[in-house]
Amino acid sequence: MSTLDEEDRREYYRIDDRIALEITPLSAADAAGTDLLQDASPLFNLLSELHLSEFESQHLLRQLSDSDRTLGNFLKAQNKRIDLLSQVVAQTILGHLGEPRPVVLSEGGIEFLHPEAIAPGTRVAVKMALMPQALGLLLRAKVTHCDAKADGQFDLGMDFHDITDAQRQLLARYILQKQAAERRKEREQNDPPVA
Numbered sequence: 001m002s003t004l005d006e007e008d009r010r011e012y013y014r015i016d017d018r019i020a021l022e023i024t025p026l027s028a029a030d031a032a033g034t035d036l037l038q039d040a041s042p043l044f045n046l047l048s049e050l051h052l053s054e055f056e057s058q059h060l061l062r063q064l065s066d067s068d069r070t071l072g073n074f075l076k077a078q079n080k081r082i083d084l085l086s087q088v089v090a091q092t093i094l095g096h097l098g099e100p101r102p103v104v105l106s107e108g109g110i111e112f113l114h115p116e117a118i119a120p121g122t123r124v125a126v127k128m129a130l131m132p133q134a135l136g137l138l139l140r141a142k143v144t145h146c147d148a149k150a151d152g153q154f155d156l157g158m159d160f161h162d163i164t165d166a167q168r169q170l171l172a173r174y175i176l177q178k179q180a181a182e183r184r185k186e187r188e189q190n191d192p193p194v195a
Helices: 006-011 028-032 042-067 069-097 165-190
Strands: 015-025 101-105 109-114 123-130 135-148 154-161
Touching: 015 069, 015 109, 015 165, 042 069, 042 165, 069 123, 109 135, 123 154, 135 165
Parallel strands: none
Antiparallel strands: 015 101, 015 123, 101 109, 109 154, 123 135, 135 154
16 A cells, blocks of 8 residues: 555554445535435444544543542443443444455545545545444545556545544544554563563
């Protein structure tokens, strides 16, 4: 896969990942800004809304935990139960999205190999399930490049458009967590065990 352009590289951190992904070209009305979620599957909508609402309520939970520790602990336990349910929903959705595939992901866009060509400039809906958090996101994107590869696949690059602050922050948090996990794994592999 080629790298995304230099300007984006400076703006966003990128990770190599494996995610379940579905790309759908948008109609003119959808590209102009009507609600993407009306065409998505009900389970995917549920998963996406669940993560967005959980993210938006995190600061309230922290404030509440500071003033009432017992209630805060109870709500954290409920949050854990909801996370487990979202993982069940995500496992169901993965069957519809297909097997996870290698991608290069950032807050600004995504790059991956695709079996079909999509013309640069085409507006698409990008439905992704990020694991293991079972994070479902449905985003609008614009194809920036489509390069044919020797194996018959196409290297597609896309920039996200009309992404909400909550979606961008969820994506940023996911990328930071993935980066931290990779660094921990590297340290464990490079540091000999202490006897």
